[in-house]
Amino acid sequence: MTDDRLNALEDRLARLEDERAITRLIGCYGPLVDAADADAVAALWAEDGTYDVEGWGMRSRADVHAMVLSPQHQGLVTAGCTHFLGPVVVTVEGDTAVAVCESVLVVHHKERFHVARAGANRFELVRNDGVWEILHRTTRALDGDAAARDLLAVVR
Amino acid sequence: MTDDRLNALEDRLARLEDERAITRLIGCYGPLVDAADADAVAALWAEDGTYDVEGWGMRSRADVHAMVLSPQHQGLVTAGCTHFLGPVVVTVEGDTAVAVCESVLVVHHKERFHVARAGANRFELVRNDGVWEILHRTTRALDGDAAARDLLAVVR
Amino acid sequence: MTDDRLNALEDRLARLEDERAITRLIGCYGPLVDAADADAVAALWAEDGTYDVEGWGMRSRADVHAMVLSPQHQGLVTAGCTHFLGPVVVTVEGDTAVAVCESVLVVHHKERFHVARAGANRFELVRNDGVWEILHRTTRALDGDAAARDLLAVVR
Numbered sequence: 001m002t003d004d005r006l007n008a009l010e011d012r013l014a015r016l017e018d019e020r021a022i023t024r025l026i027g028c029y030g031p032l033v034d035a036a037d038a039d040a041v042a043a044l045w046a047e048d049g050t051y052d053v054e055g056w057g058m059r060s061r062a063d064v065h066a067m068v069l070s071p072q073h074q075g076l077v078t079a080g081c082t083h084f085l086g087p088v089v090v091t092v093e094g095d096t097a098v099a100v101c102e103s104v105l106v107v108h109h110k111e112r113f114h115v116a117r118a119g120a121n122r123f124e125l126v127r128n129d130g131v132w133e134i135l136h137r138t139t140r141a142l143d144g145d146a147a148a149r150d151l152l153a154v155v156r
Numbered sequence: 157m158t159d160d161r162l163n164a165l166e167d168r169l170a171r172l173e174d175e176r177a178i179t180r181l182i183g184c185y186g187p188l189v190d191a192a193d194a195d196a197v198a199a200l201w202a203e204d205g206t207y208d209v210e211g212w213g214m215r216s217r218a219d220v221h222a223m224v225l226s227p228q229h230q231g232l233v234t235a236g237c238t239h240f241l242g243p244v245v246v247t248v249e250g251d252t253a254v255a256v257c258e259s260v261l262v263v264h265h266k267e268r269f270h271v272a273r274a275g276a277n278r279f280e281l282v283r284n285d286g287v288w289e290i291l292h293r294t295t296r297a298l299d300g301d302a303a304a305r306d307l308l309a310v311v312r
Numbered sequence: 313m314t315d316d317r318l319n320a321l322e323d324r325l326a327r328l329e330d331e332r333a334i335t336r337l338i339g340c341y342g343p344l345v346d347a348a349d350a351d352a353v354a355a356l357w358a359e360d361g362t363y364d365v366e367g368w369g370m371r372s373r374a375d376v377h378a379m380v381l382s383p384q385h386q387g388l389v390t391a392g393c394t395h396f397l398g399p400v401v402v403t404v405e406g407d408t409a410v411a412v413c414e415s416v417l418v419v420h421h422k423e424r425f426h427v428a429r430a431g432a433n434r435f436e437l438v439r440n441d442g443v444w445e446i447l448h449r450t451t452r453a454l455d456g457d458a459a460a461r462d463l464l465a466v467v468r
Contacts, residue, residue, distance in 0.1 A: 005162050006162070012169055104238065104262055117269060118237070152187035
């Protein structure tokens with residue numbers, strides 16, 4: 001009886017902990033990418049993780065690392081920017097998970113800030129050796145394209 | 157003694173689970189409404205739930221469903237938009253809850269993105285058959301109107 | 313054996329509760345400051361807490377209170393604004409914690425909304441008599457300044 005209750009508590013708590021770990025992982029993306037910390041951003045992805053964003057197909061952790069150090073990204077960061085993520089809806093299933101959120105890229109240009117892009121984001125995550133990592137991330141601009149809207153389906 | 161500790165753990169965990177369920181429910185709103193998934197958006201509300209937003213008074217789940225399919229909303233979505241919600245402050249009291257957050261509507265227009273509205277949001281929620289649903293949502297533009305600010309009081 | 317499991321559960325749950333309390337505390341900032349509730353905003357800080365934001369150095373809870381009532385802040389609020397915070401990355405260590413997030417200030421001006429500032433935020437928090445409070449908050453505009461980026465390092 002006590003064992004049953006302990007087992008149930010452990011399972012329920014583990015579920016909250018998994019969601020917390022994934023929410024935190026994705027929550028780190030904005031601050032780290034805007035700090036241009038290439039090592040830390042890359043470490044959010046699995047070794048063979050992918051990031052597919054508007055005409056840029058990264059196929060590994062090393063590719064993500066290179067993106068952060070790229071002239072395009074360095075240009076954004078030195079001018080001033082925030083990759084601002086919205087609330088993440090996480091669905092865990094054993095050692096894999098899906099997370100969905102919207103995002104806004106705000107950039108600083110000529111003494112002003114403006115919204116450069118709004119995006120839809122879908123993450124597939126995997127637990128490797130007890131640590132959650134991003135296996136696939138797909139981001140599309142919310143510019144009316146139906147493919148962006150398709151990313152926003154969440155599991156209820 | 158063991159029973160007391162188990163009871164306490166179960167109560168504390170249930171509180172976190174309730175807050176998690178409500179945070180997730182509200183977190184689903186943006187992705188689902190921007191995906192124009194009328195069924196899924198409507199399902200966030202109670203059957204007799206209401207949504208009162210700037211000159212639009214919805215009085216039921218069916219009204220919310222109709223809003224998503226309306227020409228106004230479809231126009232936003234096909235042009236590109238994000239209903240972007242901020243951090244939600246949730247206060248649960250038994251089978252009812254209040255949640256408060258701010259929001260920003262970003263729209264795509266003529267190849268650019270801009271902020272069309274900032275809003276204050278107050279949700280009253282109820283647990284029906286174990287599932288949290290929105291009973292009342294009130295949204296007002298943060299355009300200097302004192303009524304919008306009044307929505308932002310949170311329970312500490 | 314049962315005691316070990318209970319102890320472990322209590323520790324794990326306490327960690328989630330601490331993170332929840334801090335996330336909620338910081339999540340209250342936007343709604344409360346935009347409601348211009350000076351008492352409630354000030355109560356988020358420790359008595360001797362500080363808030364260092366772009367040329368404004370507050371050195372106490374009373375200073376934070378005065379900021380909310382200042383003509384500058386009242387001007388923002390009566391025109392319409394949202395101090396919009398992004399996902400908070402919290403790291404708790406006993407009775408102290410660090411939290412990092414990005415933020416966007418959206419203001420209403422001449423019938424339009426626009427982004428007035430994007431910011432990097434670092435909070436140091438302390439638990440006083442069981443209640444988490446802000447001990448130090450530093451905010452810098454993400455306008456290309458390297459000091460702003462330095463605030464965004466998160467503990468992984």
